[in-house]
Amino acid sequence: MESELIPVISPDLTLHHLLTACSASMANTNSLNVRVFSLNCWGIRYLSKHTPQRYAMIGDMLCKEEHDIVLLQEVWSEKDYLSMKKKLACSHPHSHHFKSGVIGSGLAIFSKHRIHETFLYRYSLNGYPYMAQHGDWFGGKAVGMAVLKLGSLTANVYVTHLHAEYCRDKDSYLPHRVVQAWELQQFVRHTSAGADVVILGGDLNMHPQDLGSRLLMSYTALRDSYVESAKFDGCEDGMTLIADNPFIGKKELGPFEKGIRIDYILFKGSSKTDIYCDFMSTTKGSVPDHPFPYSDHEALTAGLRLETQTPTETDSDRQRTSKNRDSAAGKVAELVDIVTEARTEVKVGLHCAERMRYTAARTGVMGLALLFLELAIAAVPWLALGAEQPFPRTSFYLLAALCFAILLTTTLLYLFYTMELKSLQGAEDQMRLAVGSLQEKLRGFPLAQPHNAQRRPPEGHEPSAFTPEE
């Protein structure tokens, strides 16, 4: 904890420390091993199967294994979190439960190392409140950040859970999930500039090649511990939702008979710290000596090795910079493609939200018209076209109640869709800006002949020409 002894004016002087460290001329390499664990706990009280028993199993295992950092998702109940906290008091004295939405974000972090600060970013889009059977909206999906000290290093640790995918062929939540991935990469990128190490774990609900995954990985330069690991022990292809898990129904996996990979542990270092994944493992759908597994998801463990160097520019650094320069243009070009693809997806979402809002407005107007018609018939007898009893009182009240119900519901829906539209438009604006900026960067590369250069606007063109719709 020697870093605690350095007095600071404001608590965010990491950059300053780094820069001061620059003046040291001797290169000094330290190695630190960090074991990271991630699990979607499937902790819906009374609905998930064997919840108390599974939490007990998870707690026992974590107590025994003593991972440095434990990232949990779907810890929906505060009670379950608190009993876990009690159980792990010795092995993981530091913890935080991120609160959001109606029932919480479900995100929790347990750590052997002191958590100095936490911060939560709630995604602007997260499904629909009336899709109560899916429940995502009530969960208030978010990304939680915790600032830890690992020795003398500052680690930004993120835990997140994105909107679930209920039907891959006709995924109405895709624009929401893409916007979540967009906001996730923004949050990680912008908040991690001062960190020496970045670790992100959680249930992304996206396959490795999905648009959102590519967006996140390309933009943040986070590396996938499954891909990077020197040694792997776990399910085929690193899958984390597998057919062999007794809690998984065949139907859930759709065409992916054996399973899918949607949980991740990602990481990156900094100019001060190199980071390597020495091993990675997943559970395999069962736990020895127990009748059922920890959860419907498989648990992930990654062994990361952090190597610190005082950042004096060495020959190898210079070589690396030169190599970077060669591949950078290609990477930026790839990023332009991915962001453009994401923008298209957001536009699909915009179109859909506009249609829904229009439907809500139209229905509301019809409800209002019906109400006026009814009032008119009741007030002006000749409108009833000579019927003996112009308007039976019971029918009158029932119809009026129906009209009011329609008006109220459509008003609420209209408000909700307007907010959805604003969020989608906001994300689209940000993406357009980012594409423009990336394209400008691309034009700066001397050897700019990326694989998709033919789709770029000509040199003299302003990036805004790319987006004539504004």
Place this chain on the structure above:
Amino acid sequence: MESELIPVISPDLTLHHLLTACSASMANTNSLNVRVFSLNCWGIRYLSKHTPQRYAMIGDMLCKEEHDIVLLQEVWSEKDYLSMKKKLACSHPHSHHFKSGVIGSGLAIFSKHRIHETFLYRYSLNGYPYMAQHGDWFGGKAVGMAVLKLGSLTANVYVTHLHAEYCRDKDSYLPHRVVQAWELQQFVRHTSAGADVVILGGDLNMHPQDLGSRLLMSYTALRDSYVESAKFDGCEDGMTLIADNPFIGKKELGPFEKGIRIDYILFKGSSKTDIYCDFMSTTKGSVPDHPFPYSDHEALTAGLRLETQTPTETDSDRQRTSKNRDSAAGKVAELVDIVTEARTEVKVGLHCAERMRYTAARTGVMGLALLFLELAIAAVPWLALGAEQPFPRTSFYLLAALCFAILLTTTLLYLFYTMELKSLQGAEDQMRLAVGSLQEKLRGFPLAQPHNAQRRPPEGHEPSAFTPEE
């Protein structure tokens, strides 16, 4: 634009650039002047007075003045933003309108310098939807961030607008505004580590000595351009909501007869960049040759001077570090006090939200009981105690409709208050953690006898002892 020529793998290599710059041994000082403008435009279409004329005046002035960075609040209408964008196309070719909530966040930025990226953080608490007359909830209050290049420097520019204060004596929105200030300082602090310059402008709806202002300024180490300015020309005490403004009613200002200061331009540099405020001005409630002022708020202009030095540690740096060390303990102790005060305010909010949720639940249960009673009377004739007509049909339906309305309303309110509670609890958790971490830092200071040491727990105590309620 030479910085654009350096190829990068990921777009967030600012830190890397900085560190590479370290290796240069020659100190090199450059000076750059940046003029920043901030105004709450009071742009509620059809409700604010003379909106089109005022926007025209603002546009003309901005075109002429050519500030580097223009930060606007309450640009509620997209149309008004777009016409302003058109007007400022020559003077400020880069702009962004931040979208949020039902009617937008009202935040906009215009810039002479390219905006590379934008990011929006929506505050988790922002009033109540049923307080439609106040309207803050519908605005989706947020803090918008734009990443700009000022020469070779990376500037993070923030624009924000916090929840209004409608009654200072009995301010029911105080916990919400304190949580907004908390989230604002978190967002600025965590996203600005990689920036060379930080500029924040906007309508904070807080007086300089208010809890939220102190929280923001102490935690982020942002400096107030009014306080720091070498030259000031404007209203007395830098006030931005003044009695001399014809749009301001006497009642609005309450006991502050002359006016209040609630709009700010704040700034800070970094280890690479020093920043000074050369001048600061505000409008004074009128505009020459015009019948009325730009807005009900006064406009702020700050002239900032950025001085860049390649960060080689010099003697003066070392002296500064030593000075910092002396004052750091006091500052951390002050911060502990402020965060503790904020925590108390959040707890008041928690108590209030719990009471409101309880009331909603109780009313809902009563509505349900009434419905059951009604159904029972209708179904079981002897319950009507021998009345001739057991239950008049009209009354039956009216009563049922009333019960349903009560049930629906209370359910929505219950959900809303639960979300409010979660956000308040989340903020309180984060504040507790921050206080613990700050206290640990304080214990590390060798000369730790800060002005409020008597309130600190003894050396051996864990910070958690400070918060026995968890």
